[in-house]
Amino acid sequence: MFRETIHHPGGVTHGHANERHAVSILTRAVRRGYAVEATPSGGALITWTRATFGPTADGTIRADRSISLEPFTPVGAISPTTRADLALIGGDPHAHYAEQDGRRVISGLVWRIPAFTTARLRARSLITEDEAGRVRLTLTARLGLLAQAHRTRTTEPAGWHRPSAATPYGSAGLNRPGRRAGMLHDGGSAALCACGGLAGYGSDRAEARRLTAAHRREVTTRFITEHLAAPLATA
Template sequence: MFHEIVVPFGDTSEVTATEDHAAHLLRRAARRKYQIAATADGGAVINWTARKYGGRRTEPRSITLVPRLPIDVLTDATLQDLSLISDGQARYEVEANGPVIVGPAWRIPPTTTARLRAGGLVAENYGLVRVSLTVHLALLARQHRTHTTEPGGWVRCACGFTAHAGDRSDARELARSHREVAVTDFIAGRSSAFTATATTTR
């Protein structure tokens, strides 16, 4: 679940968005080529410009998705569990000590299963357990932390991406574009949030 904060033409409104609705907003934003940024707590910010009341004048608009259960530290052990779940074959089984998440050849104990559920790290669809959207967004943001350096306007990313821009302003734009490509590739299903090593997600 998310808090959806919409800023249309100088006004602000806030509603509650389900994960399915948040995913729909991200897919629509990607199709329309809006700017999309993932946040390290598992949220996202969508920015675009729109014509005001059908006129020639355009103004910025935005949608901010703030997770109701922000993602904090993801330990190596948690990342390993989530990586297992991300294969798309996980499901719940009920044991004497409570529900457990199981896969074809693995099992996550009841206490760990309870912790993953309480933290909003997993969700269930049609009987299958999956990694929550908030986790994917947090991993993308953490894996693609960028910084720019002077002189020369270099861009360096935690994922290993390095590129040279003309100056610091160009470098900032290149860094933003790189992060946005990572998010849109994930939304389009062209990449996984679990491709980077655990050390880049802390």
């Protein structure tokens, strides 16, 4: 279950969305070309700009809008061990609840998750059971895994610095006040992602941050298109 917050020109509207409704919102947003980004808590943020007729130079008024979906139970930090357990469950269509020594466990074809770990995954709302009796990952878990696998960062620009011997520009013509004579300025910033799939460079940190945001939105859009297009088996 998610808290749904809609920002529109008339104000803010709050509501709730179950998993099926959340999937519908996300897939519809992607079809319409909106920017969609998974959040580390297991939610998502959708943003777009809507143009309407109005008394402006070009006859339109553009208003930013957004929908945020935040889970009632945030996924929190996902350890490598938990990630491996979730990969087992998500990759086995035969995952189901079984009983061992009077306690509930998750069992697959050739593996079994202990009762304590099973209880912890259920308490964190990372897994659920569908109508066919299969144990699967919740949408919250899948979005959280995606976002945490694509944590991005930008590097601090070098700023004013003295050129090294390897720098071909030397210090010619750099007669600047404020004790900056002979110094070069580098405002560039690298854009990086934990997945290793982003190695961009911006002329300044703001541009690098735009590159990281575009990367996060791209992987979220791809995930929704490839994995959420078909309706879920259960709400």
